Amino acid sequence: MSTEAAEAPHPGVGPKGAAILETRAARKEFGGLVACSDIDFVVPERSIVSLIGPNGAGKTTFFNMLTGAYKPTAGEILFAGRDVGGLPPHRITKLGVGRTFQNIRLFQTMTSVENVLVGMHCRLKGGLIRSILRTPGVRREERDALARARELLRYCGLSERVDDEYSMNLSYGDQRRLEVARALGSEPTLLLLDEPTAGMNPQESADFTRFVSQLRDERGLTILLIEHDMKVVMGVSERITVLDHGEKIAEGSPAEIQANDRVIEAYLGSGAAGSAGAGSGATA
């Protein structure tokens, strides 16, 4: 996919939908360090929103607050109208937030199918006693889950050959895809992707960009991604939020962000504003 940077690729689904995720003055401090400073942020339903910013801007910390890995120091995180700030991660996942990780965190010595089945954990019921007895209910549930896991793997573009392969043996691109499949296993309504195209070549990135749009269009997901690849960001996002030093410095459509002086300054340093675009390489 080439960079049709100026327009949002899906004008039909504008950012006017109801907010599925909203943060109000969300703040995270580590000792004296303010990693996220009072961030107000809205993700409309069925939209694709990107979070960008230089390294160390607080993007992943912000993600970790959204998914419950960190408890916010102050502020509110509303998911589907409910304050989820400080809930344990598995509760937030059950409410419908799925995620992938910046540095792939698959279960390495589990097969692709097993990885997805773990993703489905909170949607399955089989308990201890019934699993030992392997009741007809558990049998049926496991059979259905297995079929669905395979379906998800196909949907994410993984071939049948990798179904029973340990995830550590998968190619890098396949591991990225498997992470998405595993996240989809929990049937999320909001999917958080942390640098999903890191390490991909341009062709793979373009394919992935298409896949993200497809996820929204076909599955009705809302997608929030952290991304460094400006081609991907500009190509797929309807809205972009820019963080720098833990603060939100800009928000808007891709075109607005590209023209924003503070963003250019954050990426390229002061004095660069007006002389270079956000996406081009800097030779300072």
Added chain:
Amino acid sequence: MIDKLPIPRWARRAIIPIIIVPLVVLYPEYYTSLGTSQLIPTLSTAVTMTVFVCMAVGLNMVVGYAGLLDLGYVAFYAIGSYVAGWFASTQFASHSIVFGAVGVQSHAIGIHISIWLLLPVAAAMAAAAGVVIGLPTLRLRGDYLALVTLGFGEIIPQVVRNGDNMFGTGFNLTNGVAGITPIDPMGFRYLHGILPFLPDNFLLTPNLDVWFYRVGLLLVAITVFCSIRLRDSRLGRAWVALREDEIAAAAMGVPLMQVKTWAYASGAFFGGAAGCFYGVYQGGAIPDNFKLYISTLLLAMVILGGMGNVWGVCLGAAVLSYLNQQGLGAIGNTINSNFGTNIEITKYEAGLFGLLIVLMMLFRPQGLIPSSRRKAEFDVVKEEHEAAGVVVG
């Protein structure tokens, strides 16, 4: 090693059901014809082996599946034994309750409940203790968890050693260092009437070890069955996932505390049942049996056999408990009589087991029969080392 032999897959699958199971089940029938060497496991040793296999398979659920290092597993063994002691002896002499017990008068003092009922009760009480111990401690990770479990493994034997005067009230819960003895025997009190070949009291049979061995094998079979079913379940997957990566597991919707507590409780369950059975077999619950040494020995069995692989753990437990119970002494005696030496090899027992573990770690860190997951893990480490130019054994 076993996985390198050129045996076809179907034959390997058939080895356990067709060859090993009959050999094990029929052991009491043929072991006398194996000769008189003291190296041949006696039936008494064989009973002990079944007990340790049960406990090791239970511990494997905690350590091998869920990756929670537990150095205090002996606590559950102790709880199981004391449940047998409390409810099948004269310990609580102010009561007179007899229910299905074997070899006691109907108005005997003390509580006498059928051992068949006590086995699940002991297991459930050990599992409950596992939950109680687990809830505060399982928030810890790795080494910290190991240290706290080590503490509990020491606390419980101390409590039973000093439990003859609980909190200074004079209430005698555990009978102190003397332990609770004797414990009622086992037997098929009711089934004996219908099926006369089932003895009504094991103590009155010509060789009581035969029947204890059979019951021990039954416990092993149940433990192994449950262990495999759990491994292949939703819960078992969650255990592996949290062993691999807690953060990712939590983010995928696995409730860490709950799943860890289940692992701990399931492991404890089988430890409790085995402890109860062993208490009955030995005829008493004695504090000196519940030492830290048992916990480390059980862990060594799991590691030696192959963490995470039920069959490997069975083998590891059988080998080490044999050596511990009989083998080392017999080997020592054989050496002494053949070479005229005078080595008391059993004195070096702990050192020898330590050496065995060191050698295993050097030459076969994945265990005798590793699980395929562990094997994959170690293969990667090996490749990385080789790539870095490090020679691995």
